[in-house]
Amino acid sequence: MEPILHEFGSLLLRWAHIIAGMAWVGASFYFMHLDAALRPAADIPADKGGEAWEVHGGGFYQVKKYLVAPSHLPEHLMWHKWESYTTWITGMLLLVWTYYYQATLFLIDPGVMALTPLTAFLIGVGGIAFGWVFYDLVCRSPLGKSAVATGGVVFVFVVAMAYFFQHVFSPRGAFIHTGAVMATIMTANVFLVIQPNQRKVVAALKAGLPPDPKYGKAGKLRSSHNNYFTLPVVFLMMSNHYPLTYSTPYAYVIVALALIGGALIRVFFNQRHGGNGNWWWCWGVAAACLVAAVAICATTSPAARAALGLPSLVTTAEAAPTTEVNVPAPVQDIVMGRCAMCHMAEPVYEGIAIAPRGILLDTPEAIARNKPLILMQAVLTHAMPPNNVTEISPEDRAVLKAWATAP
Ligand code: HEC
Structure with a gap:
């Protein structure tokens, strides 16, 4: 609710x-x-x-x-x-x-x-x-x-x-x-x-x-x-x-x-x-x-640099530290397999140059942070993936739902 x-x-x-x-x-x-x-x-x-x-x-x-x-x-x-x-x-x-x-x-x-x-x-x-x-x-x-x-x-x-x-x-x-x-x-x-x-x-x-x-x-x-x-x-x-x-x-x-x-x-x-x-x-x-x-x-x-084929300005040492978080493996697999190709720092999906809306879903930390958004976009509504282009199944949505709504 x-x-x-x-x-x-x-x-x-x-x-x-x-x-x-x-x-x-x-x-x-x-x-x-x-x-x-x-x-x-x-x-x-x-x-x-x-x-x-x-x-x-x-x-x-x-x-x-x-x-x-x-x-x-x-x-x-x-x-x-x-x-x-x-x-x-x-x-x-x-x-x-x-x-x-x-x-x-x-x-x-x-x-x-x-x-x-x-x-x-x-x-x-x-x-x-x-x-x-x-x-x-x-x-x-x-x-x-x-x-x-x-x-x-x-x-x-x-x-x-x-x-x-x-x-x-x-x-x-x-x-x-x-x-x-x-x-x-x-x-x-x-x-x-x-x-x-x-x-x-x-x-x-x-x-x-x-x-x-x-x-x-x-x-x-x-x-x-x-x-x-x-x-x-x-x-x-x-x-x-x-x-x-x-x-x-x-x-x-x-x-x-x-x-x-x-x-x-x-x-x-x-x-x-x-x-x-x-x-x-x-x-x-x-x-x-x-x-x-x-x-x-x-x-x-x-x-944008990556999309234009320019070398990255950020060295690994400067990259944002990631904290250990606990996201169940099946949830990670679904999000990595159905969402991350668009929602990553350097998207690999044809035609997507930058993570849409700035939403990253490519690390367990990012997935955990965006839990409420994943719930809204992929469970409560089926807005994501757009037109279900990456063919997420109803079973996968159920797995996301169980994780996102668990207390
Ligand atoms: C084909 C590329 C693609 C895939 C795959 C994809 N998205 Fe998106 N996502 C988009 C685009 C494009 C937008 C921006 C939509 C807009 O501007 O209205 C977006 C927006 C979003 C937003 C922000 C919505 C908002 O209005 O604040 C969330 C959250 C999101 N996606 C989550 C997901 C999740 C979760 C998955 C996997 C289940 C997923 N996306 C898969 C392309 C994708």
Whole structure:
């Protein structure tokens, strides 16, 4: 029962997380576009806002922006914050559900560092909290006055966090935590800076006082950071399903390239929507980042090197230590005979270049570690082997079942 509940819990959380994320990213793109598209309005002084006309869904919209606020508090005010909060809440639940609850499976790689699930959890949550504290200090420091200086420091910081996570967690655990640090900064920007500032402006309006423009400015700075973070964060969240992206020893460089490429694509759109011309060079640099990332992955991940016929970079002495585990011989035989040809460091199955989903099933240790996944993929469902290409028999599945469900 438990694996089934776990599987459906994971599905529901991921579903909610993606939907909330789409709403949030969509709103972020929309407001950046709107801000860039504002033109002078007859009834608003030039430096106090502007207006934009839009056509959508069978009608025309006239949207006006008042900087920092209109003269009086409107009766109906729509807030945009729950898109962000629900994305973060579902994301954290998903992190707990997948990476902390099943830490030995997804987060802890004894070949990197033999953590206990509790230490791994504390490092993960601690790292995420530290990320926000550091970023917020940078924005509030004198550096925060320069958008370029802040951007530079934040960039180096995120890459450093990726480097750190890479040296404590499994490769995919490191990627997801780097993404979680950035995503937490984004939501905390909304929760701890943008929203409180907007509430101060609303309070001033209610009191009939002129609101301080500094609140609007700080909010806009943080919301621009969020906008530049969007594409790299979505990349980091997705790339977990593509083991080639994180199985290189230079995974932190891949993070750096995703940050540069993703941010530049946003720069292109923000400039274009602002009527500042087409900054096509942004796409050129973003494409160069992508090519560099592919080249690094292909030439430095062990499996990709093997697939390309390049000599291995890992010497036997450096190879991850394997611990003795007790997997019954018949189970080992089945998995080695029906699964390992695809799920090994250097797969031998025609057309498979790298272990699918990064799942290795080629040593007793790896088989023991992946017990819950084997149960789900080959016993409870018959998703594996795909279309039963390696012809696993019902008797073999029964043997796997007895082993995987034994207490
Ligand atoms: C012909 C190659 C091949 C064989 C043989 C094979 N697999 Fe897979 N396996 C794949 C591919 C491809 C995927 C990725 C599927 C996807 O992306 O949806 C995968 C994914 C998986 C996953 C990850 C599923 C997920 O979504 O997280 C597990 C676990 C797994 N296989 C276990 C097994 C087991 C156990 C066996 C043997 C009983 C097996 N596989 C045999 C190719 C194979």
